[in-house]
Amino acid sequence: MLRQLSADDARFRTVDFKPGVNLLVADTTETSTDEDSRNSTGKSSLIELLHFLLGARADVKSLPTRKALRRTAFTLELDWSQTPDGRLAVTRSGARPEVVRLNHDIDPDHDVLFDMDGPVDVPNPRWQQLIDRELFGLRADHQGLTGRAMLSFLIRRVASHSFNQATRTHNQQSEADAAANLAYLLGLDWKLAAGYREIAAREATRRQLRQAVSDPVWGRIVGNTADLRGQITLAEDELRRISQQITEFRVVPQYEELQRRADEIDHRIRSLNSQDAIDLRNLGDLKAAVEETTDTAVRYLEPVYRELDILLGEQVRRRFDDVRGFHESVVRNRRRYLADEIRSTEAALVERKAERGRLGVELQTVLRILAEGGALDALTALQQALAHKQAAVQALRHRYDAAQTLESSALEIKAKKVELQRSLAADLGERRMQTEEATLLFSEYAQRLYGHGRSAYLAIEAGPSSLKITPRIDSDDSRGIGNMVIFCFDLTLAVLAHRHGRGPDFLVHDSHLFDGVDDRQLFAALTLASEVSAREGLQYIASLNSDDLAKIERRGYDASEVVLTPRLTDAYEAGGLFGFRF
Known part of the structure; x- marks a missing residue:
């Protein structure tokens, strides 16, 4: 008190x-x-x-x-x-x-060393x-x-x-929340009554999500099952492709060195090709020069001079022979030089061709090794891509589950309501003693106020949305009688709660x-x-x-x-x- x-x-x-x-x-x-x-x-x-x-x-x-x-x-x-x-x-x-x-x-729950009052x-x-x-x-x-x-x-x-x-x-105050507390005071199954509160919370969440789906921004976050199913299919296919790449991936030792060697070989082959082009052009010029190099004849000079009635003496003819011999020597030396240059150029071309062959074989070997595997960094990058894609697929699946739950929640909520209503109705039948005690008390109090001819009772039933507790007094619905309904109802609550140890x-x-x-x-x-x-x-x-x-x-x-x-x-x-x- x-x-x-x-x-x-x-x-x-x-x-x-x-x-x-x-x-x-x-x-x-x-x-x-x-x-x-x-x-x-x-x-x-x-x-x-x-x-x-x-x-x-x-x-x-x-x-x-x-x-x-x-x-x-x-x-x-x-x-x-x-x-x-x-x-x-x-x-x-x-x-x-x-x-x-x-x-x-x-x-x-206080743990104290000494009791102190x-x-x-x-x-x-x-x-x-x-x-x-x-x-x-x-x-x-x-x-x-x-x-x-x-x-x-x-x-x-x-x-x-x-x-x-x-x-x-x-x-x-929600009807379900009020009903759960009233059920406890009246001695009814408050857990079943409180079950409606959980359903009401799910309905409220569902309404909010439905509104979110209609929103142009939140709709892209929540989504719907049809769109998400297609997105998941594409994302999973890409996930399988990346996984297969990782499975078949072979780490090549000294990958960077091999890559540099391939670049060097390619550069050398290009250089050899350029040198060949120059030597081939020079070889053509050398061969042309050989053809243009001929012996110079001076015998035609004596007839020419005779035609002019000029007689050349022995000394002059000997001089011409010396010149001719010198010229022939020069021509022989030039031809020998050009021949040596041609042989040298042709030998260089043959040597470079052989070198290109060796380099080509080595390049093919290096490129095959690089094609069959990769560097550790490349494998790490693939693994990171796989992790990101796995997270993306998981997020899509969560969104799909949420969308599927949202779309099917209406039927689930309705089914739970029906099941809860059936369980509560059965429980009220088993708790007939408690409901009768409450109804008789309320009726007694109401009839003390309005006489025994007035119908007064508590209607207690399992409703679709909550435990329904309705105090009724047959009246003209005036404000005064409505207040006396509250008086009788409160007095009933107080008596039953105190009588059975559930209230002050x-x-x-x-x-x-x-x-x-x-x-x-x-x-x-x-x-x-x-x-x-x-x-x-x-x-x-x-x-x-x-x-x-x-x-x-x-x-x-x-x-x-x-x-x-x-x-x-x-x-x-x-x-x-x-x-x-x-």
């Missing part, structure tokens, strides 16, 4: 709770004007502070983190079986919302886990269930619009729950809360405006023992919960 709510600000009006019904009443004062309002007295702020001290996540919009309250440390004292005195004081401030101070070390600071997530364990009996195997989600049913918040419908505590022993309602409720139903509701609290060992806390309290008191409701001190007022400064306006 909750025992006390206080703060280290002296202006704060400490609230002491007791077993049974506790009514936090907001009064109007004799000096109140039409501009005063009980909506700012702190009734809903009480709810916010309870959530804050029971581990709610705090952000810049949270009440305790506002500038006027940030430095205030609030404390909630509540029953806790693990402490020596059975009580635990929880302190938290908006200045350090990530830390919760406990007046006892209640963490069973005193305040201890714990991170808020750890405090939430302790709440899960102590207040709701949740352990590590209760994946997906949280005490915070269940507390939102037992302490509904106006700021979260939790009074809009009975089976959800805020507008953004308190239930808290904001005054907004009673907006539009007829005074007869309000009287019946608070009377019922008193009886159920006494019978089940529960604590029921509610805030109420004084005029609503006056209406039910005129009907005979005795509020003398249940109204909390202090009573809040709409006095501008000191009348509210915090003792000042902000």
Whole structure:
């Protein structure tokens, strides 16, 4: 049970709770004007502070983190079986919302050298886990269930619009998530109910992927199975080709030296061909020169001179013979020289031809070796290309699997839904005792408010998208009756959870729950809360405006023992919960 709510600000009006019904009443004062309002007295702020001290996540919009309250440390004292005195004081401030101070070390996982009884600071997530364990009996195997989600049913918040419908505590809460936590409180198979949450997550992922496929950029990343199948075929063929090259590859020792030798041979053969061309041209010139070199006759000179009546003497004729002999000697020497040059050129041509033959054979051998293998660097490059291609093929296969999963996921999700719905329906049939207990309690509470002639029950069924829990009261769908549906449903949850050790022993309602409720139903509701609290060992806390309290008191409701001190007022400064306006 909750025992006390206080703060280290002296202006704060400490609230002491007791077993049974506790009514936090907001009064109007004799000096109140039409501009005063009980909506700012702190009734809903009480709810916010309870959530804050029971581990709610705090952000810049949270009440305790506002500038006027940030430095205030609030404390909630509540029953806790693990402490020596059975009580635990929880302190938290908006200045350090990530830390919760406990007046006892209640963490069973703490390994300490000496037992020390005193305040201890714990991170808020750890405090939430302790709440899960102590207040709701949740352990590590209760994946997906949280005490915070269940507390939102037992302490509904106006700021979260939790009074809009009975089976959800805020507008953004998924039906499957709410149903899983409700199933636990009611004693149903929460694991089957939570299965819908996994399916809902898969559906959400599928919708996002389908949108991505339609996007021109993301579509190239996700793709479709037809395109990817063709790309994989081509990529695998290229992968096989590279693998075959590597399999047949032979590393040639001294590959670079052989490559240089091949280049040298090729260069030498080209040089020999060039020299042959020059020598062949020179050989032709030499042969032509030989043909042009002839003996020079001087005998024709004597007849010529005789024709001219010039007689040559013996001395002159001897001179001509000397000249002729010299000329013949020159011609013989030239012919001998040209013959030697021709023989030398022809020999060089023959020698170069032989050298070309030897070089050609060597070049063929070197080129064959190079063609049959390669250098180690070439093999490494092939292996790197193979690795890149393998990675590319693997990526394509992953994309193909994802695309295939996406395209077939709709049928799989539908099949899982049908299977889960069938399993849950069978389980509900086996848990008839739990469903009947919940339905009879809800019906009893509703008929206490509206009479035995009113049909009221809980409809619990396995729906296609979640476990469907629908509280029904035969009515005209007015707002007041809708709020009383929530009252009866919450009271049913609190009783069953506490009765079977799955929840705490308190239930808290904001005054907004009673907006539009007829005074007869309000009287019946608070009377019922008193009886159920006494019978089940529960604590029921509610805030109420004084005029609503006056209406039910005129009907005979005795509020003398249940109204909390202090009573809040709409006095501008000191009348509210915090003792000042902000």
